[in-house]
Amino acid sequence: MQTHLTVRNVLTMFSASLKGISQVLLIENAITGFIVLVAISLYSVPLSIMTFMSSFIGTVTAKIGGADEKLISQGLFSFNSALSGLATVIFLEGNHLWIIALFSAVIATVFTAGMMHLTKPFDVPSLTFPYIILTWFLLTASHRLQFFEVINSLVPQGLAYWHLDISGPVDLISGFTKSIGQIYFLDNIWSGLLILAGIFFASKRLGMLAIYATIISLLAAYYLGSEHSLLSSGLYGYNAILTIFAVSDVFHNKKKLIPFSGLLAAVISVLITASLDSFLLPYGLPPLTMPFVLSTWLFLFARKLMPNL
Amino acid sequence: MQTHLTVRNVLTMFSASLKGISQVLLIENAITGFIVLVAISLYSVPLSIMTFMSSFIGTVTAKIGGADEKLISQGLFSFNSALSGLATVIFLEGNHLWIIALFSAVIATVFTAGMMHLTKPFDVPSLTFPYIILTWFLLTASHRLQFFEVINSLVPQGLAYWHLDISGPVDLISGFTKSIGQIYFLDNIWSGLLILAGIFFASKRLGMLAIYATIISLLAAYYLGSEHSLLSSGLYGYNAILTIFAVSDVFHNKKKLIPFSGLLAAVISVLITASLDSFLLPYGLPPLTMPFVLSTWLFLFARKLMPNL
Amino acid sequence: MQTHLTVRNVLTMFSASLKGISQVLLIENAITGFIVLVAISLYSVPLSIMTFMSSFIGTVTAKIGGADEKLISQGLFSFNSALSGLATVIFLEGNHLWIIALFSAVIATVFTAGMMHLTKPFDVPSLTFPYIILTWFLLTASHRLQFFEVINSLVPQGLAYWHLDISGPVDLISGFTKSIGQIYFLDNIWSGLLILAGIFFASKRLGMLAIYATIISLLAAYYLGSEHSLLSSGLYGYNAILTIFAVSDVFHNKKKLIPFSGLLAAVISVLITASLDSFLLPYGLPPLTMPFVLSTWLFLFARKLMPNL
Incomplete structure (x- = not known):
């Protein structure tokens, strides 16, 4: 016993x-x-x-x-x-x-x-x-x-000495799959695909949201002129996935087919990623999932006063 | 209908x-x-x-x-x-x-x-x-x-490479009127005067407070040895105006003729401006109205425990 | 009258x-x-x-x-x-x-x-x-x-230009006594001893905790490879003392002989000291007692959900 x-x-x-x-x-x-x-x-x-x-x-x-x-x-x-x-x-x-x-x-x-x-x-x-x-x-x-x-x-680097260079090829397949893998720091296509399978296993809706968010965030980051190497490594995508999960599903009762506010939050996570990269440069720190946290809090807080969001 | x-x-x-x-x-x-x-x-x-x-x-x-x-x-x-x-x-x-x-x-x-x-x-x-x-x-x-x-x-600049140089003329009329204009980023004497008129139109008391705060903040910034160019552009004054509005009128029931705590808060907004200028230098960011927000919160919070403030 | x-x-x-x-x-x-x-x-x-x-x-x-x-x-x-x-x-x-x-x-x-x-x-x-x-x-x-x-x-200094050099002798007696003195910025052995006497006068238990915390923090800082000069000046110790006071005595009802969570908090204050030293370097600021505040808040907050802590 x-x-x-x-x-x-x-x-x-x-x-x-x-x-x-x-x-x-x-x-x-x-x-x-x-x-x-x-x-x-x-x-x-x-x-x-x-x-x-x-x-x-x-x-x-x-x-x-x-x-x-x-x-x-x-x-x-x-x-x-x-x-x-x-x-x-x-x-x-x-x-x-x-x-x-x-x-x-x-x-x-x-x-x-x-x-x-x-x-x-x-x-x-x-x-x-x-x-x-x-x-x-x-x-x-x-x-x-x-x-x-x-x-x-x-490496810490003063922002005064930073020059943006976005040149280089964009690998969309790598960018798509690695966006999912980077949630666990996995710069690897197959790992990303397997994690996506794990998400679908738990919830088909979350699987679809992950695909939505990855595509939207890649498009947003590309259109906004982000570094192609970061894009291809999935470093602009993983926060968007987590953000849409939080804003449009896990902490939200209204499950919509096209989750507008979740997609908006995902795009904002891209902007926050770029900002945090700059803020953290003098300390040589990675943004980790802070863009997801800030973007999600923003929307969860705002919904208390703007319920249609 | x-x-x-x-x-x-x-x-x-x-x-x-x-x-x-x-x-x-x-x-x-x-x-x-x-x-x-x-x-x-x-x-x-x-x-x-x-x-x-x-x-x-x-x-x-x-x-x-x-x-x-x-x-x-x-x-x-x-x-x-x-x-x-x-x-x-x-x-x-x-x-x-x-x-x-x-x-x-x-x-x-x-x-x-x-x-x-x-x-x-x-x-x-x-x-x-x-x-x-x-x-x-x-x-x-x-x-x-x-x-x-x-x-x-x-431009971002390391604080290690910053040297304070306050020399140059002080233009008091410019400093006074632009302090009001800078609330809306207007580096312009006539815009400042017109906004002051708009304030007086809404409330004579607020108009007087604006004049109080501008004079006190200019005196404080000058006496503390701030850059004369910033002084003349009104960049030490606009936060003081907003602060005294918040602390001594809008969020305060006791309307006094000489609003001591509001003036103290206005002077503190000058100090916070100087600090924030230093904190933000490595990122090349302007302080905006953060000195007003911090100074006002400080006094509104403190009043909950120190009602005579 | x-x-x-x-x-x-x-x-x-x-x-x-x-x-x-x-x-x-x-x-x-x-x-x-x-x-x-x-x-x-x-x-x-x-x-x-x-x-x-x-x-x-x-x-x-x-x-x-x-x-x-x-x-x-x-x-x-x-x-x-x-x-x-x-x-x-x-x-x-x-x-x-x-x-x-x-x-x-x-x-x-x-x-x-x-x-x-x-x-x-x-x-x-x-x-x-x-x-x-x-x-x-x-x-x-x-x-x-x-x-x-x-x-x-x-002096402000970009973190990019910082090189850690821990060499030099470790003076344990100085490190021990000055850890206590540094609570009041006193880089002085006799002042430290007198303050320790003042602590013992108020509470024998706090006196013992001060000695515990100082020894543990010195060991932790030494073992983690901190600068020997900071160690000898007591700059890794004073936050540990205040932290153990707060976590294991003043804001805690369970007075244990060996205050495990307080000692853990004291060690964490050493880590936070090292981090804050890095974060503050570009602004040339000292960490003051922020490691104590952060470490103490961490444990006091956590105890609300983990009462055995």
Whole structure:
């Protein structure tokens, strides 16, 4: 009996950890979480292991901390941990990688709980805000602490010395599939397609919205004259997908065939991406999913006073 | 009958749009709004048209979005749109100017609704915060998107390379009148005087407060050793005027002859202007009316616990 | 009778001002406040006078403003003023030092009242946030206003030109004692020891926690590879002490022998110190006690949803 309970406990936590991985997509579905793990494995097996471990640590931390069991089982305390684990492995290098990833998974959970409290008076979800701020702080700490070794591509640069050069080919197929993969930092066509399959598995409507948002964001970014290399790497698309999920489906009751305000929010996420790229340049930081968070909050807040939005 | 109603609807929206232009001054008065439009026309007719169109689009957006009719008719959903239209034409150039201005008028309204929700628990108005953040984001997006062409004077510069040089003549008459004009970006003496007339038309008390605030802020900025060129262009004064309006009249019941806390808030807006100029230098951004927003919030918040303030 | 009352009033305000000095340590104890004043005098007598005067001005401002008498008498309206006075004398120079310090003491009180209102919906204390933001704004204003002369060591520098060099000896005794002294900007071993005595006088438990936090933060900062010179000056330790006071004692009912979450928060304050040092480098600003504020808020917020933390 005791053993049975323990086994069930472990299974519940496994499920919660997989759901944490799918909650990055605002989806509560353990199988979608598992499909995403496979997609990450196509790109890198250690990265996949770290993602699951981080999500698991997030689940355990929330349990020890005494958080609400239902929220834990829905993966709502672990998705920020999963992402912070992913981001650590993607952006840091050196011997201390694993310690940092696991430590930041703990902090991400604490931060998630904190943000849930902070956003309560405003009646909006805290989304991936905790993981973003945590990752930005870890990456900037590297300039002062030798323990943290950041990869070479994240170089601080004064905005005064920046010159925009958008030349180069646009690869639309790459841009389309990688937009989906970049939600999990996967610069890989097949990973992107597999994640799209995982989204369709959970909800056909979300799958269609993902395709909508990717096309609209690619068109918007192209028409607005963004760098073709970023476009082809999907770096203008992943925030648009998450934004339309949040604005037009997950946190919205009216499911429309053509979700106008969601598409508007997706385009705004493109503009915010460009702005944040500029704001963060002097610190050498990536925008992560902040454009999604800001664009989604903007619309969820505004709907309280403009219900037709 | 139907036609009559439609005509009345259009007239209401016209009035709301004019009030939106006067609400920049925290004044709800369509005629003051019209006087301001004339003042803008003295500086540039296209700018005047764009300001009205932006305010009108803000009104329409709020209506379609289903916002509160009374707030719309008071111009409270359109003043941020009017300002974002103005700012776009002032700080951007190129072929896409009008599209950007009209698009940002829509977003400014959505943002205004969002901020109204966000500031509700704190019982303060959101003021011009939405337009400021929106404009800052649009201007920084220009470094990453060719669609946005920023004028040459907004150059990012590292604070490490900045040297203060306050020399040059101080033109007090210019500084006084342009302080009023700069509320609407009008670097023009006659426009400033006409706007002052519009303020007096709405409220003699506000007209006197405007004169108080301008003199105090000019004295403070001069005595603190600010750049004489900024002083003469009114760039240290316009925030002080708006601040004293908010702190000593519009959001305050006790109308005193010598509004001490309002004058203190006006002086603080001068200090915040200087600080923000430094903080924004690496991004090449103007402070806009953020000193007014921060200074006003500071005093409105503080009054909840210090009622004699 | 009237005289008697006035004398008592002055005495109450004296006591409130001394308590304001001790409230920097989250301690309400006039004698501890007096011991701290003596510790400051060991470093610099004028600094000590300015600290008391600033705290006194804060008390007077709150009284005139009509703030709650009980909160005033506990020193809760004056500790930000005491710190802003201290910071002004430490970081500015020139003839206007005293005027700036006394003026900022007034503003610090207004800001404290404002923040109390702003943090109310979240049920957390505003800590030293007002003084930090105020000091950052005053220091950056110096680039635009000749009235403010900042000391030479606060030089803005692009993060792109920063190279970490941690070499040099580590002086553990200096690091330990100065960690305590740096709470009041005192880079002095004897001052640090005297302040520790003042803490023990108020509460043995807080004294022990101070020692815990200092050791843990020194170990963490050393192990993470921070600059040895900062370590030896106590610049990685003072935030850890305040954090453990807040998280494990003052704002926490469960007094544990080994306060695990407080120690975790203390380590996080070390990481936040390193990050903030990077974020603030382009503006030449010191982190002050912001790592303490952020780390403490993180844990106090999180506890609302994770009560075992």
